[in-house]
Amino acid sequence: MSRDKTMTADEVVARLESGMTIGIGGWGSRRKPMALVRALLRSDITDLTVVSYGGPDVGLLAAAGKIRKLIAAFVTLDSISLEPHFRSAREHGMFEMTELDEAMFMWGLTAAGHRLPFMPIRAGLCSDVMKVNPQLRTVRSPYDDGEELVAVPALRLDAALVHLNRADAHGNGQYLGPDPYFDDLFCEAADQAYLSCERIVDSAGLRAEHGPQTLLVSRAYINGVVEAPGGAHFTSCAPDYDRDEAFQRAYAQAATDPEEWRRFTEQFLSGDEDAYQAAVAAFAKEAT
Amino acid sequence: MSESVTRAEYCVVACAEAWRGDGEILASPMGTVPTIGARLAKLTFSPDLLLTDGEAMLIGDVPAVASGSQVTEGWLPYRRHLAMVAGGRRHVMMGASQLDAYGNQNISCIGDWAKPRRQLLGVRGAPVNTLNNPTSYWVPRHSPRVFVERVDMVSGVGYDRAADAEPATRRFHEVRGVVTDLAVLDFATPDRSLRLRSVHPGVTVDQVREATGFPLAVADEVPHTRAPSAEELRLIREVLDPKGLRDREVRS
Numbered sequence: 001m002s003r004d005k006t007m008t009a010d011e012v013v014a015r016l017e018s019g020m021t022i023g024i025g026g027w028g029s030r031r032k033p034m035a036l037v038r039a040l041l042r043s044d045i046t047d048l049t050v051v052s053y054g055g056p057d058v059g060l061l062a063a064a065g066k067i068r069k070l071i072a073a074f075v076t077l078d079s080i081s082l083e084p085h086f087r088s089a090r091e092h093g094m095f096e097m098t099e100l101d102e103a104m105f106m107w108g109l110t111a112a113g114h115r116l117p118f119m120p121i122r123a124g125l126c127s128d129v130m131k132v133n134p135q136l137r138t139v140r141s142p143y144d145d146g147e148e149l150v151a152v153p154a155l156r157l158d159a160a161l162v163h164l165n166r167a168d169a170h171g172n173g174q175y176l177g178p179d180p181y182f183d184d185l186f187c188e189a190a191d192q193a194y195l196s197c198e199r200i201v202d203s204a205g206l207r208a209e210h211g212p213q214t215l216l217v218s219r220a221y222i223n224g225v226v227e228a229p230g231g232a233h234f235t236s237c238a239p240d241y242d243r244d245e246a247f248q249r250a251y252a253q254a255a256t257d258p259e260e261w262r263r264f265t266e267q268f269l270s271g272d273e274d275a276y277q278a279a280v281a282a283f284a285k286e287a288t
Numbered sequence: 289m290s291e292s293v294t295r296a297e298y299c300v301v302a303c304a305e306a307w308r309g310d311g312e313i314l315a316s317p318m319g320t321v322p323t324i325g326a327r328l329a330k331l332t333f334s335p336d337l338l339l340t341d342g343e344a345m346l347i348g349d350v351p352a353v354a355s356g357s358q359v360t361e362g363w364l365p366y367r368r369h370l371a372m373v374a375g376g377r378r379h380v381m382m383g384a385s386q387l388d389a390y391g392n393q394n395i396s397c398i399g400d401w402a403k404p405r406r407q408l409l410g411v412r413g414a415p416v417n418t419l420n421n422p423t424s425y426w427v428p429r430h431s432p433r434v435f436v437e438r439v440d441m442v443s444g445v446g447y448d449r450a451a452d453a454e455p456a457t458r459r460f461h462e463v464r465g466v467v468t469d470l471a472v473l474d475f476a477t478p479d480r481s482l483r484l485r486s487v488h489p490g491v492t493v494d495q496v497r498e499a500t501g502f503p504l505a506v507a508d509e510v511p512h513t514r515a516p517s518a519e520e521l522r523l524i525r526e527v528l529d530p531k532g533l534r535d536r537e538v539r540s
Contacts, residue, residue, distance in 0.1 A: 027366065054410075074410035081409065090397070090407035099396065103370045103416035122374070123416035125457050126449040128442040132401045147456040178344035179365040 002170045007224045009039035009273060012194045015224070016040070016159055019068075021049040023109070023155070023190055025162030025183035026235060029055040029078040029243055031175075033163035033196050035231035035273050037061065040161075042272070051155055053105065053182065055235060056251065059085035060269075062094065063261070069096040071155065073105045077248055084255035098133050100124075100152070106182060108155035113188030120149035160190035163232045164216060165240055166206060167197040171222025174206050174214045177238035187221040196226040198240050230277050246287050247280065293515055295469060296321060296534035298488040299428075300524055301516045302467045304329040306381055306424040312336040314346075314364075314372050316380040320537045322426045322467075323353050324528045326381070331523055340364055353529050372421075373413065376460055379422040381467075382414060386439040387425060389481045389502045391463040393418075393444030401441050414443035419450075422462045428537045430468035432501035435482075447480035469538045471496045472513055477505045486513040 013036070016022065022040075026032035037057045047068045052058055054075030061067050063085040075086040089095060100108065107119035120139055124130055125148070139151040162183040165176040173195045175183070187193035195217060206215065231237075234244040234251065254264035268279045303325025307315050315326035315337045323342075327350050330337040341347050341357045348361035364372070372378045385408050386394040395414060399405030417423055423444060427434050442449065450458040465474040465485070472486045483505035484496055489512050497504055516524065524534070 072410060074412045076409055082407070087407040090404055093403040099401075099411055101411055101415040102366075102413040103374065106367060106370060121416070122419050122457070122460075125415075125419060126442070126445040126453050127411070127415040127418075128396075128401070129411060129415050132441070145456060148454060178363075181366060 002219060004169045005171050005219075005222060005225045006169050006200060007226060009035050009196065009226050009228060010042070012036055012161075012224050012226060013039045013043045013045065015192065016043075016045055018045050018047045020158040021051060021156070023051040023157040023160040023186040024057045025160065025181060025186045026055060026057070026232070027053045027179070027181040028074075028076045029235045029248065031163055031177065031181060031183075031232050031237050032057045032235040033161040033231065034233055034235060035228035036161045036163070036194060036196050036226065038269065038273060038276060040066070041269060051157060053102070054083065054086065056083065056248075059083045059255070062086055062089040063255070065094070067095045069098065071098040071100065071105075073100050073102040077252060079243065079245060080248065080252050084252050088255070099129060100133070101127075101129055104129070104150065104152045105155070106185065107152045109182060109185040109189045111152065111154035112156040113185055116154060118151040118153050121152055122149055124150040155189055157186065157190035158192070160186040160193040161196075162186055162193070162217070163196045163228070163237065165198050165237065166201055167195055167225050168203040168206050169200055169225060170203065171195060171217070171219035171225050172203065172206060172215055173197065173217030173222070174210065175216045176210065176214060176240070180216050184216050187217050190221070192223040193221050194224045194226065195222050196228040196231045198229055198231065198237060200225060200227040228273065230280070233277075233280060244280070247283060250283070293521065294535065294540045295488055295490070296538035296540065297516055297521065297524055298513050299467060299469060299538050300324045300328060300534060301520060302472045302488075302513050303381060303426060304332070306464060306467065307334050307337060307379060310334055310337060310379050312338070314338040314340070314378040316340070316378055318381060318383050319426050319428065320353060320533050321428065322381040324524060324534055327353070327528050328520060328523055331527070332520060350528070352527065352531070353533055354531070370413070370416070373416055374420050376421050379424070379464070380417050381424045381426050382417065382444060384425045384427055384434060384444070386436050387427065387434055387466065388436060388439050388446060390446035390448040391425075391444070391466075391475060391482065392439050392442045392446030392449060393425060394439035394441050395443050396441040398440055411441070411443040415445065418445040418461060418463065419457065420460050422464050424464045425466040427466060427468040430470040430496065430499045432499060435500040435502065437502050447475060451480070470499060481505055483507060484510055486511050488513045489515070
């Protein structure tokens with residue numbers, strides 16, 4: 001039997017270093033590996049290049065001053081369209097940014113996973129994506145059409161962080177929601193990948209209830225598995241739970257004022273993951 | 289009948305018209321009024337359209353906006369959605385924080401990109417959309433802040449930019465038109481610049497001119513945007529938007 005890769009979120013972060021390029025799975029405010037992000041927030045790691053279809057993962061890391069460079073096509077909380085920390089960080093010039101189109105971003109991850117230097121795409125041309133990312137180059141089709149296309153460079157990652165519904169101890173990951181997002185691509189694009197999940201089950205358990213097409217991530221790519229119930233909170237992790245809209249509103253509200261944000265971090269982010277989940281439970285109880 | 293038709297209902301019909309004759313492709317509306325419009329088109333003159341639930345499913349029914357679908361016709365996670373864009377089997381109606389006379393659209397940021405005065409969403413899929421599948425725009429508040437001389441960050445590609453590109457790059461580029469709370473506009477001019485095609489009843493041509501931050505081409509005769517038929521009105525009010533969400537996006 002293949003090896004047991006279970007570890008804690010803090011053990012994952014212990015394997016990361018300042019200055020790394022970190023890919024974060026999920027999409028907007030959906031199935032973000034928030035427990036791993038919170039562990040990153042507790043560490044002294046900084047100077048990161050973050051690659052993300054951005055949501056509150058980007059917002060929290062930006063607020064904590066951990067991002068040197070962001071590679072993204074958008075940052076949003078979905079039901080709240082603009083991420084307040086991201087906005088503020090951009091408006092204050094807090095980090096560098098490579099702004100790509102969503103499809104370019106997907107091709108960049110795909111190229112990295114396939115160990116290709118780039119992938120060609122008909123996107124970005126004529127738009128200001130080419131202007132604000134002067135490092136982007138074009139390539140001409142070697143066939144008779146001779147078309148000029150954008151050569152999206154591989155988005156090779158030092159590490160990927162993703163969150164799925166279930167996994168086994170060996171790193172086979174299962175998603176039960178409607179959309180895989182691009183979590184498998186993130187893992188394939190990374191030198192090391194870490195998978196948190198709602199529940200670790202045995203391998204037979206992974207196969208028992210759901211078809212093999214739900215097995216999104218293969219253990220061949222995974223270096224560590226973290227059992228983190230509620231690990232995507234406050235983003236959604238369908239069908240286990242929806243986005244915590246009340247909490248997200250509180251987050252966005254707190255982000256608009258430094259004093260309120262200090263109180264928010266005190267209340268929710270000053271302790272470990274258990275303390276966070278306890279504070280969230282208390283918040284939910286207070287709301288009812 | 290027409291006296292009682294609201295501005296939002298004219299907008300719904302004008303948005304629906306964007307998908308007329310599109311056949312068996314995916315209608316991708318952004319915003320409430322375009323969503324009702326796409327569903328109205330499917331229930332009336334464009335029955336072959338594919339619709340999504342806004343998440344990862346193609347839906348096989350035509351439910352009211354913001355209420356759940358009961359029938360799943362197919363699976364459309366983001367990566368397959370992006371393939372539909374690139375393959376051209378889609379017509380998107382996007383929003384625009386800024387839009388210029390040639391249809392260049394900005395949803396990324398206001399001000400200098402390096403340190404924006406106001407950071408918005410980011411370019412999202414606008415660059416890939418505009419070079420690969422037909423694109424229309426929906427602007428719920430027609431104003432000089434949206435219709436600007438020059439957009440700050442070209443996210444969606446307009447006709448002047450596309451004209452400078454080689455033919456292969458622009459071969460699928462097509463910005464069909466723009467629907468706003470005041471009017472319907474298209475690019476049916478020799479230089480493919482924005483032209484006023486119709487005004488919604490109750491709106492004057494001058495009003496549209498004043499709300500547009502650049503000189504606007506105006507059709508010789510500017511008709512009124514067509515009114516919904518009795519059946520269309522029933523579908524909007526009783527089937528597609530019984531809660532009146534359209535009135536939150538466009539006030540009468």
